[in-house]
Amino acid sequence: MKALAVFGNPISHSKSPRIHNYAIKSLGLNAFYTRYLLDDEKDLRARLFALSLDGANITVPFKKQALDCADFKDDLALKIGSANTLLVKNNKIYAYNTDALGFLQAISSFKDIKKALILGAGGTARAIAFALLSKGVDVCVANRSSANLEAFSFCKTSLYDDLQDFEFECVINSTSAGLNNDDLPCKKELLSEILKNANFAFDVIYGKETAFLKLCKSLNVHCKDGLDMLLWQAVFAFELFFNIKDREREIAQAMYEAIALK
Numbered sequence: 530m531k532a533l534a535v536f537g538n539p540i541s542h543s544k545s546p547r548i549h550n551y552a553i554k555s556l557g558l559n560a561f562y563t564r565y566l567l568d569d570e571k572d573l574r575a576r577l578f579a580l581s582l583d584g585a586n587i588t589v590p591f592k593k594q595a596l597d598c599a600d601f602k603d604d605l606a607l608k609i610g611s612a613n614t615l616l617v618k619n620n621k622i623y624a625y626n627t628d629a630l631g632f633l634q635a636i637s638s639f640k641d642i643k644k645a646l647i648l649g650a651g652g653t654a655r656a657i658a659f660a661l662l663s664k665g666v667d668v669c670v671a672n673r674s675s676a677n678l679e680a681f682s683f684c685k686t687s688l689y690d691d692l693q694d695f696e697f698e699c700v701i702n703s704t705s706a707g708l709n710n711d712d713l714p715c716k717k718e719l720l721s722e723i724l725k726n727a728n729f730a731f732d733v734i735y736g737k738e739t740a741f742l743k744l745c746k747s748l749n750v751h752c753k754d755g756l757d758m759l760l761w762q763a764v765f766a767f768e769l770f771f772n773i774k775d776r777e778r779e780i781a782q783a784m785y786e787a788i789a790l791k
């Protein structure tokens with residue numbers, strides 16, 4: 530039986546055990562998936578071995594440590610600088626990042642994007658930036674402060690206050706603004722100016738209609754929340770855990786059903 534888990538802090542809210550266990554049952558696999566609250570990132574590697582896990586998802590705030598503690602690092606995870614999926618095989622840890630692929634799948638209905646603006650410069654923004662660049666999209670990352678922008682030397686960057694270009698087909702909110710409040714990621718006037726030219730918008734936050742999404746809707750911009758990204762990163766992680774291919778739709782269907790359960 531495979532033993533799987535998600536590590537984070539906090540972790541009690543995580544939907545990962547529910548969606549993975551539901552998919553495990555639906556596909557008739559022999560495994561279980563549980564959750565672990567981690568206090569100290571330095572314990573991650575030892576905990577994976579002590580619990581005899583075969584794989585794990587890693588969430589906030591340990592994704593960078595997940596990459597650092599691994600013996601083998603997938604190219605995309607290395608570029609992004611963080612991992613959300615770990616496999617344990619023969620006493621070695623293998624690190625992957627499925628957030629980028631999950632994002633691309635989530636926006637697959639967004640057509641003809643040549644230029645995209647990412648709001649926010651954290652770990653999620655890096656995954657999204659590499660995902661878009663891999664599709665040949667011209668990416669600009671804008672943020673409220675400069676420190677985190679320094680990690681984006683591979684694309685255009687700007688402080689919100691210095692932004693000169695307002696023409697983007699797609700605008701992505703990758704900040705946590707709006708997660709626990711009604712804040713917008715930047716000033717409403719600036720965001721409205723940018724959204725007026727956009728065809729598509731995406732908010733990484735899921736489970737609520739954020740102020741960002743409300744503004745997009747008021748300006749008739751086609752928009753999505755982050756639920757599909759969450760779901761598809763889980764589908765791709767699941768495929769890695771079980772080394773299965775070509776059953777994406779079946780896994781996704783099971784995971785959608787799990788999320789719909791009350």
Ligand code: NDP
Binds near residue numbers: 755756
């Ligand atoms: P980080 O802490 O790495 O980065 C947060 C970013 O948001 C920084 O750029 C920060 O700016 C900015 N920010 C935070 N608060 C505000 C605010 N009030 N106004 C404007 N900017 C703000 O976070 P992550 O990248 O790890 O996560 C970001 C979001 O993505 C979270 O809400 C998380 O839940 C969500 N997420 C969703 C996923 C999904 O599957 N849908 C997957 C992973 C994450 P500064 O640099 O100035 O501090």
